Amino acid sequence: MGTEMTGADIVVQALTDLGVEVVFGYPxxxxxxxxxxxxxxxxxxxxxxxxxxxxxxxxxxxxRSSGKVGVVLVxxxxxxxxxxxxxxxxxxxSIPLVVLTGQVPxxxxxxxxxxxxxxxxxxxxxxxxxxxxxxxARLGPVLHEAFYIARSGRPGPVVIDIPKDVQxxxxxxxxxxxxxxxxxKPQVKGDLAAIEAAVDMLAAAERPILYTGGxxxxxxxxxxxxxxxxxxxxxxxxxxxxxxxxxxxxxxxxFLGMLGMHGxxxxxxxxxxxxxxxxxxxRFDDRVTGRLDAFSPTSRKIHVDIDRSSxxxxxxxxxxxxxxxxxVMEDMLKVWRARGHRAADQKAWWEQIKGWRSRNSFGFxxxxxxxxxxxAIQRLYEMTKAxxxxxxxxxxxxxxxxxxxxxxxxxxxxxxxxxxxTMGYGLPAAIGAQLAYPGALVIDIAGEASIQMNIQELGTxxxxxxPVKVFIINNEYMGxxxxxxxxxxxxxxxxxxxxxxPDFVKLAEAYGWKGITIEGPDDLDAGIQAMIDHPGPVMVxxxxxxxxxxFPMIPSGxxxxxxILSAADERGEADDDAKALV
Amino acid sequence: MKHLPSERHxxxxxxxxxxxxxxxxxGLFSARGYNIESLTVADVSDDHAVSRITxxxxxxxxxxxxxxxxxxxxxxxxxxxxxxxxxxxxxxEMALVKVAGTGDKRVEALxxxxxxxxxxxxxxxxxxxxxxxxxxEKVNQxxxxxxxxxxxxxxxxxxxxxxxGAEAV
Numbered sequence: 001m002g003t004e005m006t007g008a009d010i011v012v013q014a015l016t017d018l019g020v021e022v023v024f025g026y027p028x029x030x031x032x033x034x035x036x037x038x039x040x041x042x043x044x045x046x047x048x049x050x051x052x053x054x055x056x057x058x059x060x061x062x063x064r065s066s067g068k069v070g071v072v073l074v075x076x077x078x079x080x081x082x083x084x085x086x087x088x089x090x091x092x093x094s095i096p097l098v099v100l101t102g103q104v105p106x107x108x109x110x111x112x113x114x115x116x117x118x119x120x121x122x123x124x125x126x127x128x129x130x131x132x133x134x135x136x137a138r139l140g141p142v143l144h145e146a147f148y149i150a151r152s153g154r155p156g157p158v159v160i161d162i163p164k165d166v167q168x169x170x171x172x173x174x175x176x177x178x179x180x181x182x183x184x185k186p187q188v189k190g191d192l193a194a195i196e197a198a199v200d201m202l203a204a205a206e207r208p209i210l211y212t213g214g215x216x217x218x219x220x221x222x223x224x225x226x227x228x229x230x231x232x233x234x235x236x237x238x239x240x241x242x243x244x245x246x247x248x249x250x251x252x253x254x255f256l257g258m259l260g261m262h263g264x265x266x267x268x269x270x271x272x273x274x275x276x277x278x279x280x281x282x283r284f285d286d287r288v289t290g291r292l293d294a295f296s297p298t299s300r301k302i303h304v305d306i307d308r309s310s311x312x313x314x315x316x317x318x319x320x321x322x323x324x325x326x327x328v329m330e331d332m333l334k335v336w337r338a339r340g341h342r343a344a345d346q347k348a349w350w351e352q353i354k355g356w357r358s359r360n361s362f363g364f365x366x367x368x369x370x371x372x373x374x375x376a377i378q379r380l381y382e383m384t385k386a387x388x389x390x391x392x393x394x395x396x397x398x399x400x401x402x403x404x405x406x407x408x409x410x411x412x413x414x415x416x417x418x419x420x421x422t423m424g425y426g427l428p429a430a431i432g433a434q435l436a437y438p439g440a441l442v443i444d445i446a447g448e449a450s451i452q453m454n455i456q457e458l459g460t461x462x463x464x465x466x467p468v469k470v471f472i473i474n475n476e477y478m479g480x481x482x483x484x485x486x487x488x489x490x491x492x493x494x495x496x497x498x499x500x501x502p503d504f505v506k507l508a509e510a511y512g513w514k515g516i517t518i519e520g521p522d523d524l525d526a527g528i529q530a531m532i533d534h535p536g537p538v539m540v541x542x543x544x545x546x547x548x549x550x551f552p553m554i555p556s557g558x559x560x561x562x563x564i565l566s567a568a569d570e571r572g573e574a575d576d577d578a579k580a581l582v
Numbered sequence: 583m584k585h586l587p588s589e590r591h592x593x594x595x596x597x598x599x600x601x602x603x604x605x606x607x608x609g610l611f612s613a614r615g616y617n618i619e620s621l622t623v624a625d626v627s628d629d630h631a632v633s634r635i636t637x638x639x640x641x642x643x644x645x646x647x648x649x650x651x652x653x654x655x656x657x658x659x660x661x662x663x664x665x666x667x668x669x670x671x672x673x674x675e676m677a678l679v680k681v682a683g684t685g686d687k688r689v690e691a692l693x694x695x696x697x698x699x700x701x702x703x704x705x706x707x708x709x710x711x712x713x714x715x716x717x718x719e720k721v722n723q724x725x726x727x728x729x730x731x732x733x734x735x736x737x738x739x740x741x742x743x744x745x746x747g748a749e750a751v
Contacts, residue, residue, distance in 0.1 A: 124606060125613050129657040132601070149657060183598065183660045309651035312644055 002174030007136040007167040008033035011100065014143040016043050017175045020071050022062060022435050023047070024055040028075025029115060030102030033167035035073075047435065047464060050456035052079050054428035056086020056157075057454070060095045061432030064415045065390055067220060069150050070432065072099040077115030080161075081122065085422060087157045088126040092419025093243060094218055096155035098146050099127075105165035106134055119161040128156030134163065136171035148179040153186030154307040155218055186306060190323030195331045198278070198302045198319055202332075203341040205276035207349045208236040211259070211288075214243030214418070215281015215305060215325045217411045223247070223326030224411040227280065230329050233336050235343030237353055239267035241282050242403055243418045250407030256353065257362070260288040261554045262400040265361035266353055268560040271296050273352065279303045281325040284315040285419070294559030304328045361552040361565055362404045370545035371521045373398065373473045377405040377445065380471060383528045388413065389441040392429040394450025395421045397479035397550045402445040404550075424453030427470060431457060434466040441469070441532070448474040448541075449498050458511040461537045469531050470539045472504060475546045483549045487564075488556070488574035508539035518542040556581035586642035590619070591666040592673060592743045593650070594751055595635040598658035599625050606656055607635055616649050617641060620675075620718075620740030632660065638718075638741050663751040670746040676715040676739045679725060682708055683732030691731040698724045709734070 005013065011034050015023070024047045027035045038046050049055040052074045059070025070090075074083050080101040090097045104113040120132045129149050131142050139162070146158040202208055210231060216223045224247040231238050231254050238248050239259040248255045257264035259271055268290075271277065277299045282288070284303075289295045292314060301317040303310070304325050311320040321328055364374045377398075391406055392415040393399040399416055408414050415433060417425040426444040434442045444451075451472055461468050481496040505515030514534050518527035520543065531538045552563045557578040597603045604623055611618050619638040626634040639649060646664065653662045665671040679700070681691045684707075691710060695702065700714035714724045718741060725736055745751050 120602060121605070124602070124609055154655075181657070184657045307655060309648065309655055311651065313648060316644070 002172045004170050004172050006033065006037070006170050007139050007162065008037035010136065010139045010171065010173045011143065011162070011167070012037045012041055012044065013173055014140050015071065016041075018144065018147050020044055020069075023071045023073050024049055024058045024062070024432065025073030026052050026055055026075065026079060028079050028102060030076035030104060030164050031073060031079075031100075031167070033164065034100070034102070034162075046073070047431075047460065049428065049460050051454065052082035053085050053424065054431075054454045054457045054460070056083050056090065056097065056099065057422070057425050057428035058432035058435075058460075059097050060086065060090050060093075060425075061392060061415050061429030062436045063095050063097060063432075064217075064429070065412050065433035066436040067412065068436070069096045069098055069147055072097060074099070075102045075115065076104055076119065077117045079115075080119040081117055084122060084126060085420075087123055087159065089417055089420040089422045089425065090157040091126050091128060093417065094155045094214060095157065096150040097157040098143075098150050099157055099159045101159060101161045102167075103132070103161045103163040106163045107165070109163065119159065123159045126157075127159045130159035130161065132161045132163075133166055136166050136169040139166065139171070140173040141176065144176050144179055145181060148181065149184060153184070187322050188306070188324045188327055190304065190321045190328035190331060192331065194319060194321045195328060196335050198321060199332055199335040199339065199341065201276055201300060201302060201319070202234055202236070202278060203336070203339070203344065205236075205344065206346065207273060207275040208234060208278065208346070209270050209274040209276070210234075210236050210238040210278050210280060211271065211282055212238060212244045212247055212280045213241040213282025216244050216247040219281065219324055219326035221411055223281075223329065226326055226329040226333065228252070229333055233333060233341075233343065235346055236278070237270055237350075239263070239271065241285070241288055241418070242416060244282065245403060245414045246408035246411045249409040251409070256357075258403050260285075261290070262404065262550055262552065265359050265552055265563055265565060266356035268554065268563060269356045270353055272560040274299045277301045279305075279317070280329065281305060283310045284313065286314070289315060290554045291557055291559040294561070296560075359565065361563070368545070369520065371518070371524060371543065373401050373475065373544040373548055374405050375521070376473060376518070376524060376542050376544055377401050379524055380443070380445070380528055381406045383525065384441060384443065384532060387441040387532070389443050390415065390430075390433045390437065392416065392426040392433065392442070392444045394426040394444070394446045394453070395423045396447045396450055396481075397475075397483065397548075398445055398447045398450075398473040400480075400550045401473070406445070423450040427451065427454050427457045427468070428460075430468045430470070431461055431466055434461075434468050435464070443469045443471055446470055446472045447479060448472050448476065448501055448504075449478045455507070458508070458513060458537075458539070462512045466537060467535060468537050471531070472539065472541050473544055474501075474504075474541050475544050475548065476501065477546060480550070482547075486549065488579055490573045504539055504541035513537045513539050516540045586644065588640045588642055589646065589666075590638065590640045591646050591664055592671070592741060593637045593639065593653070594663045594665055594743060595637065595653055596660040597633050597635060598660070599627070599630055599633040600658060603633065603658050604635070606658065607637070607653065610652055610656065611637075611639070611649075614648075614652065616645065620738075622740045622742050636740070636742050661751070665743050665745060665751070668745055668751065671743050672746060673717060673741050673743040674715055675718050675721050675741050676713065677721045677725065678703070678737045679712045679714060679728055680734040680736070681710050681712070681728050681732045682734050684708060687731045691728065694724070694727050694731065700724060
């Protein structure tokens with residue numbers, strides 16, 4: 001029947017049984033019993049962050065890079081509310097997390113007690129599922145069920161709110177066997193008849209395209225392998241969303257690059273002109289589709305997704321296949337081979353694509369003396385690629401430039417906040433990834449504004465001797481805000497200048513980091529080399545051209561065929577309909 | 583897709599009878615901008631483990647599909663059935679209707695109630711409370727008539743619904 005132990009000990013025992021190695025957290029009154037239990041064991045490592053939001057992002061970075069469930073432990077009230085941004089981020093990007101929050105004792109719930117907040121109420125809309133555990137005996141089963149829910153189906157964050165008295169009381173705990181939930185049973189295997197129909201549509205297509213997303217990464221490394229096989233078998237071009245980068249190598253001849261608002265011209269044009277779109281684990285996000293009524297008007301669309309609610313949400317599809325994208329691709333390949341299909345003659349299609357590619361939409365032209373941000377990222381890529389680095393980012397221009405100019409060749413190497421677009425994500429995510437892969441080169445490509453949103457985490461890296469690198473693309477502006485103000489609001493730069501910046505080198509040194517400044521093109525290679533060579537954490541302040549814009553770009557409210565390729569196409573002020581879009 | 587004509591659909595949702603489950607359902611509707619025309623909820627199983635929620639909603643067909651899919655992926659939801667799509671089903675609503683008046687109006691109220699098979703469940707010398715049940719249209723109609731004979735207030739249950747025939751949904 002298992003042994004009787006305190007709720008706090010049950011939490012630690014269950015986490016151990018679940019194979020948890022690292023917990024990111026911050027103590028407080030309502031979780032002291034769990035922290036006491038952690039103190040008295042040495043199987044689980046606790047990483048003390050400096051702010052609860054960063055605990056969640058670090059767990060996301062850990063989860064995204066390793067494929068494991070990220071675990072967070074925070075206190076009640078402000079501990080829980082500070083975690084909300086991270087939890088929402090994980091929900092939007094389908095990252096498996098279990099977030100344990102302390103709560104005031106059950107008899108005080110509802111009395112506005114000190115550090116009380118309605119955690120399950122607040123997180124109901126930003127978690128995949130949540131629990132308030134009111135009996136110690138329920139703790140074990142709830143923890144095991146939470147991990148199952150977090151990682152199965154479409155992954156996401158699960159919150160477990162644990163009142164302090166529940167942590168103190170005793171109950172019996174037994175390690176459960178195989179978890180199966182009475183109602184939650186995600187469909188992994190796709191419907192075979194639908195898969196056969198999809199294969200026939202694919203084989204008959206003259207202008208097919210594979211539109212792939214974060215689901216391919218979430219499905220596990222095998223799915224990326226299967227995607228490459230599917231691309232080879234069908235001969236179809238492949239494009240990827242921001243979240244899916246790395247599933248197909250950047251230099252793969254059939255890869256068209258990222259699609260969407262700042263995607264490549266060839267990817268967006270091919271999406272518009274294809275006759276068959278196979279969407280694999282992506283969700284027709286507004287950054288990808290542009291104007292909906294002009295989105296890929298001539299194609300038949302097949303959508304493979306594990307989440308039924310992704311089907312027909314914004315774009316009507318002709319065939320929906322619910323299932324794990326890896327499993328469905330495996331079945332598609334089997335059917336493809338069994339039917340003896342060969343890649344159709346797509347010569348005309350590839351000729352067309354070659355024409356779009358020749359526009360070289362990610363190209364940039366060196367004008368003047370200043371270091372171009374694109375150049376800085378390109379060199380960073382070239383000088384580090386042999387180390388197969390893990391890259392995280394903050395949010396803004398630098399994020400899009402990183403997506404465009406840093407080549408990804410494997411899944412799980414690219415950590416970025418796509419759905420929620422959370423500034424301050426990159427540094428803690430890099431810390432999480434470094435803990436999962438202590439020997440890896442982990443670089444947060446940051447902006448000078450974003451990095452300040454969780455800059456306190458420099459201390460966390462120092463404390464645990466994590467050699468993360470922060471490469472700040474410093475243009476002294478919240479660049480993406482400034483770019484939109486330039487393109488849509490007549491160049492009125494309202495509050496987008498990064499005034500009173502700290503001396504990043506001194507700041508780094510104050511935390512025990514190495515600080516490096518790159519003043520211009522002449523220092524670039526030496527600065528990057530010094531960063532790589534230093535065994536500890538390094539912050540690089542890379543000063544770049546202040547007013548560079550991120551192109552190509554589909555302006556808000558425009559279609560894939562209306563891309564702005566360079567500054568020459570800018571329009572100055574948007575109409576009100578376009579201004580109302582984000 | 584939201585510009586297609588709106589349709590009225592009655593959904594049956596079987597859920598775990600646990601704290602917060604109603605908030606999850608209602609919260610989903612408000613967070614995603616779906617309409618709720620009426621909502622009823624009660625525990626319907628022997629062991630008090632399952633509640634049945636009946637929601638009447640309206641929206642274009644793709645939005646109704648989205649509502650179904652969104653409800654279906656909530657962890658405590660056992661089953662979602664669109665009874666309007668399912669086929670023949672019975673919908674019933676109950677209302678308590680208070681009317682005050684004397685003389686002719688009082689007599690007329692009683693006479694109308696009789697036609698609607700509404701039962702007086704409370705009476706004083708100056709008022710009645712009628713219990714009326716049936717389709718929402720019938721209840722609407724009864725309430726409209728009562729306005730003319732001294733309607734004071736109304737309490738309605740909202741729609742409950744079940745499929746016709748021997749099968750459970």
